[in-house]
Amino acid sequence: MNEPVRVAVTGAAGQIGYSLLFRIAAGDMLGPDQPVILQLLEVTPALKALSGVVMELNDGAFPLLHGIVTSDDPKVAFKDADYALLVGAMPRKAGMERGDLLSANGGIFKPQGEALSEVASRNVKVLVVGNPANTNALIAQQNAPELDPKQFTAMVRLDHNRAISQLAAKTGAPVSAVKNITIWGNHSSTQYPDLSQATVNGQKALDLVDQQWYEEEYIPTVAKRGAAIIEARGASSAASAASAAIDHMRDWALGTQDGEWVSMGIPSDGSYGVPEGLIYGFPVTIKNGEYSIVQGLPVSDFSRQKMDATAQELTEERDAVRELGLVK
Numbered sequence: 001m002n003e004p005v006r007v008a009v010t011g012a013a014g015q016i017g018y019s020l021l022f023r024i025a026a027g028d029m030l031g032p033d034q035p036v037i038l039q040l041l042e043v044t045p046a047l048k049a050l051s052g053v054v055m056e057l058n059d060g061a062f063p064l065l066h067g068i069v070t071s072d073d074p075k076v077a078f079k080d081a082d083y084a085l086l087v088g089a090m091p092r093k094a095g096m097e098r099g100d101l102l103s104a105n106g107g108i109f110k111p112q113g114e115a116l117s118e119v120a121s122r123n124v125k126v127l128v129v130g131n132p133a134n135t136n137a138l139i140a141q142q143n144a145p146e147l148d149p150k151q152f153t154a155m156v157r158l159d160h161n162r163a164i165s166q167l168a169a170k171t172g173a174p175v176s177a178v179k180n181i182t183i184w185g186n187h188s189s190t191q192y193p194d195l196s197q198a199t200v201n202g203q204k205a206l207d208l209v210d211q212q213w214y215e216e217e218y219i220p221t222v223a224k225r226g227a228a229i230i231e232a233r234g235a236s237s238a239a240s241a242a243s244a245a246i247d248h249m250r251d252w253a254l255g256t257q258d259g260e261w262v263s264m265g266i267p268s269d270g271s272y273g274v275p276e277g278l279i280y281g282f283p284v285t286i287k288n289g290e291y292s293i294v295q296g297l298p299v300s301d302f303s304r305q306k307m308d309a310t311a312q313e314l315t316e317e318r319d320a321v322r323e324l325g326l327v328k
């Protein structure tokens with residue numbers, strides 16, 4: 001059995017937190033040999049509700065759960081954290097785009113970036129889930145001068161999982177047969193779920209579906225799935241978001257399978273002509289806790305236009321948070 005690691009989760013009394021914490025405690029994120037200490041951050045008025053969640057975590061009698069810390073102070077919750085899942089932020093309501101949350105939520109991520117920089121483990125792996133996730137990750141990263149920018153990532157894994165599931169349903173294959181989908185760009189309706197390299201049972205996905213379905217049904221269904229869930233449930237996705245966060249962190253910590261990639265929102269190094277510094281969804285492989293962008297994939301004119309459009313939106317979001325003084 002390994003020494004326990006510290007996992008910080010913000011917004012821990014919220015709806016995603018309620019699914020996420022129990023999965024982490026059960027070992028779904030870091031494996032069956034890795035004990036965890038949960039360090040939970042909430043705003044002061046939510047600490048009472050959080051104390052109830054802690055009672056339930058204790059009542060789960062999870063063998064891997066070696067301790068729980070709760071606080072309304074990021075410097076306590078992030079102290080020596082090895083993993084930080086930044087979930088705490090306001091969700092959107094029907095009729096809003098995720099970018100509409102920038103001014104409400106952006107301010108949360110500057111002090112959290114500063115606190116991570118000051119007190120977290122020097123190797124902390126940070127995942128931003130709170131929307132707009134890519135630009136919030138940029139804000140946290142830009143305010144964490146003592147950490148490597150590559151330590152900050154944003155969640156496009158829910159989109160990636162949605163893209164797998166929609167393709168599996170269309171082709172009648174199990175989800176495990178679908179490989180190498182990419183979500184390029186922003187976790188927003190401009191994202192580009194790219195099937196050009198995807199396979200289903202080893203066959204090229206685009207040979208199995210027609211182009212019109214791909215362009216006119218598949219892409220919008222994946223890109224607008226969050227809104228469809230809000231419409232149906234009256235609240236934004238929670239259990240599927242928690243599950244995607246587990247997938248993102250598990251793969252980052254434990255690695256991807258040979259010959260397969262996953263999508264992660266990471267700082268662009270200029271690959272594929274994406275402006276450097278934007279937190280952008282890329283296809284990545286992961287080994288020994290380090291992710292690398294899959295290089296050399298062909299980019300059609302159709303892909304280029306979609307990849308540029310979502311980069312343009314992220315550039316505009318970055319300009320907006322610059323105006324608010326949240327990034328340099």
Ligand SMILES: NC(=O)c1ccc[n+]([C@@H]2O[C@H](COP(=O)([O-])OP(=O)(O)OC[C@H]3O[C@@H](n4cnc5c(N)ncnc54)[C@H](O)[C@@H]3O)[C@@H](O)[C@H]2O)c1
Nearest residue numbers: 011013014015016042088089090091129130131155158241
């Ligand atoms: N990236 C994705 O794929 C994805 C998917 C689903 C939801 N989300 C986003 O995740 C966020 C959380 O969603 P939810 O459904 O859990 O919302 P929720 O409202 O149920 O919970 C959010 C929690 O965050 C807390 N919080 C607010 N400000 C905080 C702060 N400064 N520090 C710590 N905690 C704070 C709130 O008190 C609340 O308990 C939303 O922004 C939502 O849009 C992202």
Ligand SMILES: O=C(O)C[C@H](O)C(=O)O
Nearest residue numbers: 092098131226227236237
């Ligand atoms: O769509 C939302 O606002 C919530 C979340 O980002 C999602 O994709 O379900």
